[in-house]
Amino acid sequence: MNKKLLAAASIPLFMCSCGAEADGQAEERESYIAVYQEYTESAATTAETTSETTALVTFEPLTTEGDESYLSDILILGDGECGTAVSCGLLTEETVISVDGARASDILDCERDGKKIRDIVKESDKSYIYLLFSEREYLDGASSERYGEEIFELGVELREICPESMVLPLSILPFSDDNSPQGDVEEYNDSLHVWVRSSPDEYFIYSDISHVVGEDGALFDEYTDENGRISPDGWNEIITYMETDRFFNDMRESGSSYDGLTADRGEYTVTEGKVAYLTFDDGPSKYTPQILEILRENNIKATFFITGWCTEGKENILRQVADEGHTVGLHSWSHDYDEIYESTDSWLEDFARVYRKVYAVTGQKPWCFRFPGGSYNNYNRDTADDIIAEMESRGFAFYDWNSATQDASTSATYDSCMEHIRESINADHEVVLMHDSLEITPEYLQDVIDYIRGEGYSFETLDNADEVKF
Numbered sequence: 001m002n003k004k005l006l007a008a009a010s011i012p013l014f015m016c017s018c019g020a021e022a023d024g025q026a027e028e029r030e031s032y033i034a035v036y037q038e039y040t041e042s043a044a045t046t047a048e049t050t051s052e053t054t055a056l057v058t059f060e061p062l063t064t065e066g067d068e069s070y071l072s073d074i075l076i077l078g079d080g081e082c083g084t085a086v087s088c089g090l091l092t093e094e095t096v097i098s099v100d101g102a103r104a105s106d107i108l109d110c111e112r113d114g115k116k117i118r119d120i121v122k123e124s125d126k127s128y129i130y131l132l133f134s135e136r137e138y139l140d141g142a143s144s145e146r147y148g149e150e151i152f153e154l155g156v157e158l159r160e161i162c163p164e165s166m167v168l169p170l171s172i173l174p175f176s177d178d179n180s181p182q183g184d185v186e187e188y189n190d191s192l193h194v195w196v197r198s199s200p201d202e203y204f205i206y207s208d209i210s211h212v213v214g215e216d217g218a219l220f221d222e223y224t225d226e227n228g229r230i231s232p233d234g235w236n237e238i239i240t241y242m243e244t245d246r247f248f249n250d251m252r253e254s255g256s257s258y259d260g261l262t263a264d265r266g267e268y269t270v271t272e273g274k275v276a277y278l279t280f281d282d283g284p285s286k287y288t289p290q291i292l293e294i295l296r297e298n299n300i301k302a303t304f305f306i307t308g309w310c311t312e313g314k315e316n317i318l319r320q321v322a323d324e325g326h327t328v329g330l331h332s333w334s335h336d337y338d339e340i341y342e343s344t345d346s347w348l349e350d351f352a353r354v355y356r357k358v359y360a361v362t363g364q365k366p367w368c369f370r371f372p373g374g375s376y377n378n379y380n381r382d383t384a385d386d387i388i389a390e391m392e393s394r395g396f397a398f399y400d401w402n403s404a405t406q407d408a409s410t411s412a413t414y415d416s417c418m419e420h421i422r423e424s425i426n427a428d429h430e431v432v433l434m435h436d437s438l439e440i441t442p443e444y445l446q447d448v449i450d451y452i453r454g455e456g457y458s459f460e461t462l463d464n465a466d467e468v469k470f
Contacts, residue, residue: 071095074242075124077107077117077158078132081173081230088232090239097121103142104133104150108157122161129158129165130207130242134173139188148191155196155204168207169196174214176228185210185217211316211361212241258352263367263395268464276430276457277465278302278449279401281331281370282408283310283436284317290442292324298449300459302326303399304436305370308333308354315361322362327461329399330354330369337372337379347387368397368462375400376470399462400470401433405448408435417444418451425455431468 076082076096083098085091097117099110108118121129131151142150155167171189189210196206213223213234223234230238280291283304295302304321306328311318322328332340333354340350351369358366369391371377375398376384391398403424405417417440421432432452434441452459 071239073126074128074130075121075126076130076132077121078102078130079107079135079138081134082132084230085235085239088235090232090235094124101135101137102133103138104131104154107154118161121158126162127165128242129162129167131155131158131167131169132173136175139172139184144188144191147188148193148195151192152195152199156199156201159201159204166203166205168205171206171208171210173230174210174217174219176219176224208313208315209238209241211319212237215316258348261348261352261355261394263365263397265367265395265397270429270466271458271460271464274428274455274457275465276403276425276432276452276459277462278432278434278459279305279329279370279399279462280434280436280441281305282307282335284314284321285310285437286314287439287442288314288317288321288436291436291445292320292326294442294445294449295326296324298446298459300449301461302459303329303368303462305329305331306354306358307331307335307437308350308357309335310437311357311361318358318361322364327368327463328358328362328364328366329462330358330366332372333357335372337377340372341380341383341387343383344386344390347383348390351391367395368399370399374470397467399431399465399468401431402427402468403430404433405441405444407438407440407444412438412440414440414444418447421448421451425452425457429465429468430457431462431465 071091072095074095076085076091076098078098079102080098080100082096083100086093086096086098097112097120099107099112099117102110108116108121110117112120131154133147133151139147151169155169158165158167169192171192172185174185189208193206193208196204213230214220219228219230219234223231223237225231278295278300280288280302283306288304301324304326306318308330318328330351331354333350334340340347355366358364371380371384373379375388380387388398404420406412406420407417409416424430425432430452432448434445434448449459
């Protein structure tokens, strides 16, 4: 088995710049620091809204020995909670190793059929090892700090035992409302996330599944059985997430995270007349649900250019963006100008990571993107042409903008944003740059919509727009 697993670098803990002026001259990065201030406030953020989750596929139970599907290349290791995936018939005992009441600190020394689990895991030769410890007894017997530390230590040991396998600790399965006070699960998941993030090992990655089957520590009703435990439908959602999060299995034989990464936009027709395309960069954030509500009330579909690291803990908001019919584009993973514009390879590595994340959460394969700072800026003078040529050869389309509120400036106010939009709206087709990462955006958005509509424009997504470039 060729196991050239792909790198998924640790979450960058820095603050990045956002937009650039339409003439391509980037403002100093320091003027945009406030845009990312939110991220430093907490290691993890609880999403404020959710949408109904819909399985992308429905999995047949894995019962055939030698099955070549991706399910045969995973191993789920944990306590009795993960054993319910076997009892409901979706996975087999060869794919799940569960021990009732086990802790991460002792499970490898437990036995199954007279054999140490440590040896079973080593001989399993799986590419992906998921860790899931969610039993209430564990949480009652260990502090959140100790919980995260024990799973971290188990993951480190597994990477030594199985150096060609990726190890992915899963967030705690939510409980039913009756069994979990709000915030109980979040505390433990925060600790686990921080511990795993502290590792430089790019094959040791925290995987948050809470947005798939629950919120605020409680299972969605449709994923709860009569005993308050995860139901077969809930497990199907989790398995769906695992599959979509690892679509790059198809590319790992090449040894590169971006070989084979292409887009197919398909045919489109540009609407005649005055059309405005509202676009939002740097999300999702805690302000995105407010923006979605305003768009919904106005019956407007927009385009959201997603920044990868911003999705951590806000996957359900990203899914809501897609589920409500908005176009999802990409805006890099890190938004770090020095890193992404260093070379074409640096750009592609970063781009592939945000592509994988968006596909994993939404089931959509994005075809459009926006360069941080615009296609030509002070940071990519030596590499822009090569990067653009590479992306276009892969079928991706990029969009700059010809109208903006300038909301990313630290001096932005409601009045200044409205003044900028009035001054910049003058073409038949206007691609309007805004940011859903900012508190000010939902404050001015309705009035911006009213003004643009009053100027005779209709609203569409970029699906029906020619590219707008500097």
